[in-house]
Amino acid sequence: MSQEFTAATVTALRHALHACVTAVGLTGDVGYDFVLAVHELVTNAVRHGGGQGRLDLRRQDDVLICEITDEGAAGGSLPVRLPAVDIAGGRGLWLAHQLTEGLILTRRLSGVTATVTVCLEPVDNGDASAPPASRHDEHHRGAEDAQD
Numbered sequence: 001m002s003q004e005f006t007a008a009t010v011t012a013l014r015h016a017l018h019a020c021v022t023a024v025g026l027t028g029d030v031g032y033d034f035v036l037a038v039h040e041l042v043t044n045a046v047r048h049g050g051g052q053g054r055l056d057l058r059r060q061d062d063v064l065i066c067e068i069t070d071e072g073a074a075g076g077s078l079p080v081r082l083p084a085v086d087i088a089g090g091r092g093l094w095l096a097h098q099l100t101e102g103l104i105l106t107r108r109l110s111g112v113t114a115t116v117t118v119c120l121e122p123v124d125n126g127d128a129s130a131p132p133a134s135r136h137d138e139h140h141r142g143a144e145d146a147q148d
Contacts, residue, residue: 001057007046013055014039017066020057026064026120033099034118038066040092041114045070049111062121063101071111 001020005013018035026034038055045053049070056067093114097103100116 001055004052004054005042005046006052010039010042010046013042017055017057021064024059024064024120026118030118034064034066034116037096037099037103037116038068040095041066041068041116044068044092044114045072045112048072059120062119064118064120065115066117067113067115069111069113073111 001016003013003016014035017038018031021031021035042053042055045068049072051072053068053070056069058065093103093105096114096116100118102115102117104115106113106115
């Protein structure tokens, strides 16, 4: 999937992304988390990156890779931290980092590229007796820890 987007097309893009992610077998909480993470990056590109961008989704072996590129001003910091609870907004990069296997931010001369990945195959954690924790559960634990 490769598609340009603006504020007017964010919702349609999210639906198209969900369909692509589901088609490759990424379903349940992991699929929902990945779509939410990408949606956060897309809305960041619209808000902070010039009002538009490009989403490129591809599969490489058992990894789904999504790049969101904008052409906005690349100045300032790119905080990937949870802001104080009394501050509105500012959680998009943190959420994308928490909800995916990895987040890479690349600052370019004109804009930023955010890349997120997710494994399509379950990762063997080495302990067959322990039930696998969902990333959704980890996200909620991380949010609770951040509030303490």
